[in-house]
Amino acid sequence: MEAESQSHVSEELQKVLLSTDLSLLRSPEAPNLINGSSQDISAVDVNDDILELDEHSFRKLVPLLRSSIENNSLNTVVEDLVNSVDDNFESLESQIMQDSQVNDNLTTSIQEMASIKNIIDGSLKDELMTLQDQLASSTNDVILKKQFFINNKKTTTKISESIILINKILQILELSNKCQELIKDGDFFKALQSLGSLEKIYLQDFRNYDFEFLKEIYSSIPLLKSKIKDESINLIKSSFNSKLEDTLLMVGNKYFDFYNEILLQEWMNSRNAMKLGNFKFNSPLEISLRDPKKLEELRLDHFYHLDEFYDSILIFQELKELNYLCEEFSKEYEFRKAKLVSPLELKSNVSSSLTKKTKSLDDLFGSGFNTEHLKKYMLRILGFLIYDKHLNRSTDYILSQNSYTTTDDFWTVLMNKLSPYLEDYISEHLNNEEELIGFKNFLGIYIAIVENLKLNIEVIYKAHVSIFQKYSALLVRLFDREFSTLLSDDDFMPLTINDKSLYEKVLKICWLKDDELQNDATMEEHAENEFYATLPFSPLYPMTCTLSKKTYNKLVAFLNNFYRHDLNHLNYLLVRTMEDIFSNIVNKKMKEKLDTTSREEIAQVLINFDYFVIAAREFSNILTKENITENPEVDIRLTSIQDLTDSRKYAETKLIELIDSKVSDLMEFVEFDWTSTELEQEPDISVRDIAQFLEMMFTSTLVNLPYSVKTLLIFREFDALTRKFLEVLLNSTPSVISRQSVLNFELNMEFLESVISKIFPNESETTIGNLDSPIPQSPEPENQRSSNLIENNIRSLQSTFTDLKQHIEFLKSQNMEEYKDSSVRMRKYPRIKPENAQLLYRKVAPRTDASSSEQERITPDNSFTDSMTSNRRIAKFFNRT
Template identity: 65%
Template sequence: METDAQNVVSGELQQVLLSTDLSFLKSVHMDEGQGASFSGEHEEELDLDEHTFNRWTPLLRTAIETDSLPLVVDDLFSSVEENFENLEAQILQDSQLSDNLAASVSQIASIKDIIEGSLLHETEDLQVQLAHATNDVISRKQNYLSNKKTSTKISESIILITKVLQILELSNKCQDLIKDSNFYKALQSLGALEKIYVQDFKNYNFEFLKKIYASIPILKSKIKDESINLVKSSFNSNLEKKLLTVGKTFFEFYNNLLLPDWLESKNELKLSSFKFNSPVEISLRDSEKLESLNVEKLYPLNEFYDSILIFQNLKETDYLRKEFKKEYDFRISKVVYPLEIKISGSASLSDLKKKTTTLFGDDFSLEELKEYMLRILGFVIYDRHLNRSTEYVLSQNDLSANEDFWEVFIGRFSPFLEHFVSKICTSEEMLTELKDFLGIYISILENVGANIERIYEINVLVFKKYAALLVELFNKEFSTLLDDDDFMPLTINDESLYEKVLKICWLRTDELEALHSREKTPDESFFATLPFSPLYPMTCTLVKKTYNKVVACLSEFYQYDLGELNNIIVKTVDDIFGKIVDAKIASKLDTTSREEIAQILINLDYFIVAVGEFSKILARENITHSTDVELGLQSAKLLSKTRGLTETKLIELIDSKVSDLMEFVEFEWSSTEVLKEPDYSIKDISQFLEMMFTSTLVNLPDSVKTLLIFREFDALTRRFLDVLLNSSPPSISPQSVLNFELNMNFLESIISKLFPNDESIPSTPTSPDTASIQPLDNTRSSNLIDNTIRSLHSTFSDLKQHIQFLKCPDMEEYKDSGIRMRKYPRIKPEVAQMLHNKMVPPSSAGTDSDNSASIDQSFADSITSHRRIAKFFNRA
């Protein structure tokens, strides 16, 4: 590339020379030794115009700089030879021109020397200047380096001073932050200060910085202490003043806002089977209203957040937990006072209950209890909020002191709650108020995530006590009703009251339809008689009232253990009918009044109906909403048993009366006169039975009344048969047999009076002034009565066969099995022989004697007379 540059320079110089006007050159012949003076002698002849020189100079300079000037000159010579080769002849022919050329060559060589000298001189000057400049640069560089070191030291000093100032500023800032109780930022400032010192000043011997660094542990300790004190002061400000307020705020929000809203929605949406705080109720709550219960606003925890960050930064979280636990335990002891949370584990459960009950005392009112529990509620909300918001940092590895506070508390406090419910809550109003309070209380606890099992058991205990109290109140009212009852059928002269009684009372379906179908003329005044006494409708009203109260008690706040609660309802109803109604009525069975016993029997019959109907109600309305539940009231068995005892008592009273009347019955077995009327004692017995079954026992159920009638007539016929067989003398007169038959026929005749015949069965009550229960199917009832009457007449069959045999005591006829089975199937052979012996006259009196004839005629007359009397009484 250098050769190419030389060629270019040589070529350009050749072009310049060719284009240069050389006319100024003179024919000067110089010797080789004149070269040195040529410059001075011919300066004027060699003077070039400035323009030409300016064109040569760059090319020559380039050749010099590249050390190629000799080569350029050689090229120029070669070029001259090449360019002027053809002109050689011409030049040679032109002597002037030849001289000029020769001179120019010399001049060029001279110029070359001049240029080389000039360039050498300039080069030397340049070298001098370069050496001077180099020395100057070296000097300046040394100064620069020296200055740079100084500047670096100054910069380092500035940085050092800045960091010192930063340390001082951080130290002052830390002090100010500590004064302002902004401990976490103060700790951050200390951390930055410590980092700067360790990184930048650890190897410096600055006494004041060492003192600042030495104060860091002291400041950290102060931050720790002050942050703990801040937590303690937070307890003072947040707990002592806000616990009761927060508890009341939550309770009033649930009770005065959420509960009314739910009751309204419940009625509108027909959600009667769902309870308050159930998932359905919670889903219907207004979310905007719930925002007012922002626990973060109620319990700000900024101090705790700062303290946790501080001790986590210091890696001393365990110390914070330890100090926190001390303060927390102290606050808990104040919150739960007078209760003692920490009790020796050696104490027995009974001692704990006794001690807890003693701490509060029996003078603890319901309002005091509610205020105390609301304070506890505020602390439970605070406790849950604190632990959750701090991610359980403060309670880690020590859950028993914090997260389980509620369970520990309720475990200690529940004995007093049980005592309070059992001993202090003695009124219906107190129990209702406590039940409603605990219902809302439990809802709040459940929503904040606390375990409600134990407190719910207390509320179930409240319900049990409430139900038991209702039973006690029922007992008092029923006792009053029973004492005031007149044990007479209920008479009503007000139609609206009559309809109300029918609506209140439980009756058999057929009876209810019959009573509602009663017709009356527009002119007649209303008057009705119902079989039961006033005790029954009053008791029905009282039972329904009590049941409605029990069910209403469970309407909103009880949604767990429904089976147990349903059993309590069933037991309550069972106790009402069994332990109270049945027991109280049974205590009245010591009376000797047949009227009262009869009315008790009637009332019991309806109470059994009531129990059966109530069992259906319980099965239909059971709160478990399970179709598989089978409810049976044990009181039905008790009432049935008492009813049986009452029947027995009534039978005993009737038997006793009949026995008393039987004491006055005397038969003249040796009578020779045939009577026309029955004996007065038989009339008394008949009149008693007729009055008993048509008046006193008229309202008894037909089955009971019929049973009693059967019982009495069967007993009577057996007694009279026993009198005939065992109490009669060995010999009886035929007249006495006829008289005995007359008495028995009279006694049998009252059977038809005890039951109406077919024509007497009305489709409406028998009297326009009396409402009695009549069967709807008159034909069926008539057939039943006919069958009953026939059955009652059959009770006299034995007695009649014996009387008939006495009237014709023919043993030969009796021995004929055909006749015996047709006429005397109930007479035993030995009895027939005994009766035969009673009627056979003494052997001394022959059959053909006059006396015998007169006796036979008298017997025949007696029979005729007896038939007339029988017809008379049958007509009567």
């Protein structure tokens, strides 16, 4: 760096000299400094005797020379100037050499400069020696002062170190004292932090010091840590005291009341206002409608304070002994759980399928255990579930050793143990509607809370479903009891009503046939007259309809709020309950009423069966439309429809058997005098009895039967009756009968046929609005359709006498030749068989020793018989026989 500075000064000096006007050099006038070298340089007049420079150049040279002198580099600068002459003045060499004056001046200048250099060197050496002496003196002073300073600094450092050491000792003492106070105050984590700071200070600063009292303090650290550990564990244990159980019960009650009194009521109001009848409480929709501000009431930090757990976790994390904390916590927690669920034993290996003797809650909790005790027990467990969830979540599952299912496992084990007792309690202790509904509502809220805790509700939900099963069974028993009373009180007579409002109410309650509803519309035309109406069914039917609807509405209302899961099974239970009502109660008990010989009662039971089939079918439609699975593809058809239909058919059969039996009994009294020679004017009394019985049966006793059933019975009875009389004519008559007896027999049959017109009423009698007589009880067609149907039925019934009439006509004519003529026979006697024709012809023919010609007239030849047989086959093929 110094060489570069000297070079820089030389270059600058050269530039100044090169820029100086050489004409200014005045050598002749300069004094001879070489010869006068002993003269003091201060006596030399530079301006007059050495070299005259312009003021500007001189000002430039002064700082450069001063700089070279200060840097002690004047010799170097002079040498650089000498060495640079050839380089800088080469161009002027020839000129200088030619100009003798310049040459002389230059030579003189160089000598003078060398002389100046020597003068300067001498002066500088003197000054330098003086400066060195001063510097040596100053250095000695500085060294002495520095020695004093160093000695003082060492002393100060030692004092400072002592102060720091004393402060740290005081800090240790303060930390030790503070730690004791914090432990005494129960602030164990801060106490542990103080111990950590104390230990760190001691190890860093006092490990090599032999301070006995500090060693004692340090040796007490493990004891203090152990005390902190023990006190932290004790603090956790003390939090599980008897007050916790009271807190658990309080939290369980708080949650239950909030759900029951606030959330449920708000949901019911919202559901009614928004018409959300198909949605249940605690469904996703209901949860989304809850007010978040109100849910703030359920913040768990309001009920459970877990500071001791947080501190303990931090303490044992600091001590790196979390496993020990978890083990101690687990032991205490399991003990508290066992105490909470007592007298149940969670770790017991006893099977949940216990014997009846040891399965009762009374055996567990003692006599006097009731529903309120059970609710209190379950609410305390609910409070613990909430507490356990909150504790594990708030401590990041550290205390459960990262087991995220600890609450679920506890709940699952508990419910597996409790469920048999719970099922038994439901079965044995909840015996009326109020108790079942109350406990159903309790479990419904309880399950909603547990479900929101993300716990498994499968087992407890089964108990909830069992309540519905018990409730359904109870309603079935109540229905059975009430129906039995109604059945025993029923008069088995058509329901007569003289109060229009009651009549309209009955129509709304009962399920009727479509044409009956139309008939009801015509009643409005006669509203001004005195009201009087008769319905086909007995009072049992509307009462049973009311009872069944009431039962169904109770079942639906029971399922209304809380049952959200396993809807297919619940729907099955609902349908099965209605099946029990219609099949095992209504059908079974009404069928028992058929064990009677009263035709009137059986007829009324048959009518009731006919309407109960309608009721069962309508209930099927209701169950399909309102099915709780909310599946539009579900099609429910009660099997009781078929059971009632079969019982209805059985009632028809029973009624037919009774009528047939009565007709058969009457037929036993029928006796005709086939040898009489007198014509009777009145039909036989036995025939009159049969006709009177049939007329009374179908116009009075069986008048309320369904039209199709009644018509079928009429056709069947008349068909059977005519076949019986034809059988009498063919097989029960003597070999010879008189012509008068045939006419008397015809008189009886015509009288019997005349009953047909009495059985079917005329059009005026079918008018529904006739208030002077009972309303027609069977659903008959009206107006022209009714008239045509009646005429067709009368003609059809009269056709049952066709066979009998043809046989009587044949007996009256006694013309075998007509019968032999196929064209006449097919027109007059198509229903008479050839063998029957021969038999009847013989009965009325005079019995003599007939000649062969007469015998031939009486007995047809084989060709005729073959012809008759062939014609029978053809007629039978075309259904004409």
